Amino acid sequence: MKTALTRTALAGALALFIAGPAFAAQTLRYVALVDNGKQAGHQTVTTGDDGVTHVDFIFKDNGRGPELKEEFSLAPDGTFTRYQVKGTTTFGAPVDETFSRDGDQVQWKSTSDEGAQTVSGTAFYSPLNGTPAGNSVALAALAKRGDGQLPLIPGGALRMRKVTEMDVTRGKDKRKVQLLAITGVGLTPQFVWATSGAEPRLFAFIFPGFLQLIEEGWNANAAALEARQKQAEGEALVDLNQRVAHPLAGATLIRNARVFDSEKAMLGPASDVLVRDGRIVSVGAAGSGGAADQVVDAAGRVLLPGLFDMHGHLGRWDGGLNIATGVTTVRDMGNDNTTLQQLIAEEKAGTLLSTRVVTAGFIEGESKMSARNGFVVSNLEQAKKAVDWYAANGYVQVKIYNSFPKELLRETAAYAHEKGLRVSGHVPAFMRAQDVVEQGYDEIQHINQVLLNFLVDEKTDTRTLERFYLPAEKVADLDFDSKPVQDFIALLAKKQIVIDPTMSTFEFLRQRAGQVQESYAPVASHMPPDIQRGLKVAEMKIPDDATAARYAKSYAKMVEFVGRMYKAGVPLVAGTDALPGFTVQSELEWLVRAGLTPSQALQVATWNGAKYSRMLDDRGSITAGKRADLILVDGDPTKDIADVRKVALVLKGDTAYYPSEIFDAMGIAPFSTPVKLVAADKGAETGKAR
Incomplete structure (x- = not known):
């Protein structure tokens, strides 16, 4: 989407x-x-x-x-x-x-x-x-x-x-x-x-x-x-990466940074973090230091694990916005398989300005309204072949889409689980969210897909625009304290069904022409003039004030429902399905509006992202041995989540990036002054950078 x-x-x-x-x-x-x-x-x-x-x-x-x-x-x-x-x-x-x-x-x-x-x-x-x-x-x-x-x-x-x-x-x-x-x-x-x-x-x-x-x-x-265009774009992208990437040779010491503990969702005391060969070597008290070739003086700034966008549809130009906003890993939730494999290969080769990529394989059913990504299937044999291909190519999960045949869902989900893959997706047409949970889903994408559970019957075709207009019209009247709703939330919590709500994306349900969504308002003035103008374009048909008020109430209740799920113990992840990077930051703001603390929202975008990507042993926290995917932030996003936009430095393994350089290349006004690496004093004493 x-x-x-x-x-x-x-x-x-x-x-x-x-x-x-x-x-x-x-x-x-x-x-x-x-x-x-x-x-x-x-x-x-x-x-x-x-x-x-x-x-x-x-x-x-x-x-x-x-x-x-x-x-x-x-x-x-x-x-x-x-x-x-x-x-x-x-x-x-x-x-x-x-x-x-x-x-x-x-x-x-x-x-x-x-x-x-x-x-x-x-x-x-x-x-x-x-x-x-x-x-x-x-x-x-x-x-x-x-x-x-x-x-x-x-x-x-x-x-x-x-x-x-x-x-x-x-x-x-x-x-x-x-x-x-x-x-x-x-x-x-x-x-x-x-x-x-x-x-x-x-x-x-x-x-x-x-x-x-x-x-x-x-x-x-x-x-x-x-094919020729992709080659030309690749050459331009290599040039961009060479201009903004700063390779880290030897060891790098980040001094005097307040380290966010993503497992406990709390900010720790000032610390020194030593990085070498793209990995975190040690995390110790401020002043403990370690031998280093270059130093970053954090000066009390907050150091976070790199953020996860758990709902992207990656293109080769998305890396700049993601990296500049502190997103170091994106879970791709459906793509042209050939294009995605090329992107992954270029990222691993270091030629592409890109996040790390976690892959979810797209499986759709054949219909006049099919989305033509990944594999489009008509029977169980084809569905199993799709699962086999994704398993053989290192995907962590499959994503089921709108036209998938409902009669194949239970067996397909079971087969994917046999192959070691998680199962997630939209709710196929003529089914409810409760049905897909009972038939094997581990995760559901989008808050509208969750709440359609209470709005559809066996004749509702959610392959059409009904999947947007029905929630906009009717969620306003849902009684979240009613037994059916409470039972459904309890089911999600009991089965630990992950929800990828993409609230930032779905704010378009209430946007009126001429208005800038709250999700983009904090960044709009930083954008080039044509982008600022485009941010005022609405997508939904909202003919009058009464409809606008109703859609706004429905959206507010969608946000409330996300908070209710979280408080009940339903796992959340932070996904976007929209403008790369910036919508991860706004998604965190919506999580806070839903009732999470800023620290809990940051935990969702770091620890939870790694956990449900099956990458927790490799990233997601600032821990010795894990990848040095780190972002240094001005201010304190554990108190004011909006400070997460003030990214001053990004480390992605053995490469450093200054967000201001990337933004300048895109015509975007930077959000923070860069904190740059400096060569260590070769005569420094042990315990300090040298």
């Missing part, structure tokens, strides 16, 4: 880079492909003799997706003079956005914002909710610019550079297409395949492992283009 800023970033990439300039009297058609060639949408771009372009765009995957109709006209410089888009977002919120330019005066209005300003010369309006064709006009407008950049409205500038080119074929037809890297929107470069020539237009947009959008008829080239 891609949510919040992750959805916004993907939509923005599509909106800016998929079609191209308008040409007189022509129609261009694109197909959206998932799962090695299965069509999941289309885009038709028709330009009339009057120069007006009409676009019909639809993309449906996993039972959801946008439906948009767009219309625009262009100026001689290739930018919009008039623009309009209407339709619905991925989760059904209305889209209604307009822009116009008259001389040097521009004005725009969307469901999220509105504005007007004076501009001179070429400037390109960047829509919030556009179709791929609508905003990809930028590609041709950029090519016309002699200075290599395109000013954006409301602010910023777009730049592009050519990375490589390839020949593509369609029968006897042959073309040369070029891979362009676009910067100036989002937090990382966007890669797009465009036609060659003086006025390029988009040929294909590829989101590796997830989506291939390509000009109709040229579908057979998509896999080769994806």
